[in-house]
Amino acid sequence: MNYRDKLRKNITKNYIFTFFTDFTFTNGIWMIYLASKGLSLTELGLIEGIFHLTSFFMEIPTGAVADIWGRKVSRICGRVLSLVSSVIMIFANNFLGLSIGFIISAISYNLESGAGDALVYDSLIELKEENSYMKISGINELIMQVASTGGLIIGGLLAKYDYSYAYMATAIVTVINIVHCFSFTEPKMDLEKGHKSIKVIKEQVIESFKIIFTTKRIAFLIIFMEAISMFNTSIFFYFQNYLLGNGMSQDKIGIILAMSSLGAAIVGAHAYRIEKKIGEVGIILVIPIIISIAIWGAALSKYYYIFFMIISALESLVFVAVGDYINKLIPSDKRATILSMGSMIFSFYMIVIFPLIGKIGDLYSLKTSFELIAFIASVMSIISCFIIKKR
Incomplete structure (x- = not known):
């Protein structure tokens, strides 16, 4: 098989990798699992805060590692640490032990967070097919959400018997994914990096910062997309306890979360078509307003689960479309x-x-926490409108 064929195979292999990565059985039950070990909503917020504090400090070093040592190496290391994290989560029984599991999980997430998209996009650049990235990203989003849907349903069923079964099953799938990672082909443009030293990493980070600060469009798109992801992720995780508090069983919670993932899969797969119809202004101006309204609906309406599904679907659309906008502006x-x-x-x-939501949930209720998220989303939507109007 020649080099170009191997690069083209990266696209299909990435679909398989995405399926195994998101075919996890713990996303729908981890907050309930930790609560069963005696953690309060405040502690749940803190432990997720620890995850993101680790991620905050490790994102840039791990991104530089992927750019200098290679995306494939970064991916393999990420999956290995994900396996270690799952094992720790099975046996840990206190806040400290669980926090260590989350720290390792964060680093595994960091090692993948820039490497995967970069490997795919740079493969397309060498094939001179980068214009197909949004469509490929949409398919990838479809696979991710379908895998997540299956994982949520199965995870909910496993949790009815024993929460640790979900983590054991996830560990087995991760082992399979580690083996699969070795089959990727590193684009030559990523292999020709020069010296692999700390100095190179430092220069890589400084130059990348300069690109963001001198290209305001990149900065705005990144801040915008990650804000949308933050709203969706916060609601997704606390929604588990919200539904449990409303008397739903673990398997029914898994089904509701799975339905939201399925809706996100359908929208994500058609994101490139939707984007063509509504354009960048529609994605950046209209969609955040609709998301804000949907968050208010999740907080105030008795049909909160329907609004939750709308939020997940629209976040998928933004992720695919804005991800394409950003990649087109970044040097390989x-x-x-x-x-x-x-x-x-x-x-x-x-x-x-995240910790703020947990604290408010403990002091008042998760409904109040969702109202806070809705208020913040509304304010940020208004700010985005002013920025776009100025542009």
Whole structure:
């Protein structure tokens, strides 16, 4: 098989990698699992805050590692640490032990967060097919959400018997994914990096910062996209306890979360078509307003689960479309580093918001926490409108 065929195979292999990565059985039950070990909502917020604090400080170094040592190496290391994290989560029984598991999980997330997209996009550049990235990203989002849907349903069923079964099953799938990672082909443009030294990493980070600060469009798109992700992620995780508090069983919670992932899968797969109809202004101006309204609906309406599904679907649309906008503006040799900086912004949001939501949930109720998220989303939507009007 020649080099170009191997690069083209990266696209299909990435679909498989995405399926195994998101076919996890713990996303729908981890907050309930930790609560069963005696953690309060405040402690749940803190432990997620620890995850994102770790992620905040590790995003840039791991992004630079992917740019200099290679995306494939970064991916393999990320999956290995994900396996270690799952094992720790099975056996840990206190806040400290669980926090260590989350710290390792954060680093595994960091090692993947810029590397995967960079590997795919740079493969397309060498094939001169980068214009197909949004469509490919949409398919990838479809696979991710379908895998997540299956994982949520199965995870909910496993949790009815024993929460640790979900983590054991996730560990097995991760082992399979580690083996699969070795089959990727590193684009030559990523292999020709020069000296692999700390000095090179430092220069990589400094140059990437300069690109963001001198290209305001990149900065705005990153801040915008990660804010949308923050709203969706915060609601997704606390929604588990919200539904449990409303008397729903673990398997029914898994089904509701799975339905939201399925809706996100359908929208994500058609994101490139939707984007063609509504354009960048529609994605950046209209969609955030609709998301804000949907968050208010999740907080105030008795049909909160329907609004939750709308939020998930629209976040998927933004992720695919804005991800394409950003990649078109980034030079290949800085791609993983800059994308990791975007994830760092997401971590900053979560460090501030997630523990706050948990504390308010403990003091008042999760309904009040959702109202706070809706208010913040509304304010940020108004700010985005002013920025776009100015542009």
